[in-house]
Amino acid sequence: MWRLICCLLPLPASADALITNRVIKAGQMIEAADLSVVQADIPGTLSDPARVAGQEARVMLYPGRPIREDQVGPPTVIARNQVVGLSYIAGSLAISTEGRALDRGSVGDVIRVVNLSSRNTVHGRVMPDGTVRVSPSEG
Incomplete structure (x- = not known):
């Protein structure tokens, strides 16, 4: 019985989030070496480095903080x-x-x-x- 209950309980979702390895100023290009993927459940953050590399930072990006879609864009x-x-x-x-x-x-x-x-x-x-x-x- 307890196994059935454990299977039906919602478990915390595990997702990837993209962070920067260094400070990237607004207007600077983001390179693949500037990015790392960490396991974090943060809604609205990007997780694919290929989607961000080659883009431009729209705002200052700080190391260790997740990157949101509105913070990067085409050059x-x-x-x-x-x-x-x-x-x-x-x-x-x-x-x-x-x-x-x-x-x-x-x-x-x-x-x-x-x-x-x-x-x-x-x-x-x-x-x-x-x-x-x-x-x-x-x-």
Whole structure:
């Protein structure tokens, strides 16, 4: 009887959590050597080093503390206040100029940019080459 009771009792779940081995400042790239996996049951933490290595720290990460998903992200391609190429493409119309980024962004992010010629603020998508593309749906 006691065996049946023991089998039916909930046991604490054991899971892995990812921690850093050193202090990683916000904006720094995270390398595989910076990471360790520990056994801990902490909801909302990452556990796969392959998913974090090569990402950028969004906040300061301290050694021994679990890493949450919102603390890391893709590397920043465009920094705030950086002068960037700005392009608008609609059908056969293509316009290129320069703008100043009002936000930082990674590839695929939509950021605000001030067109340096017209001083208008537009929204555009960060491209892999570090330019910002404004489209009719995002402009």
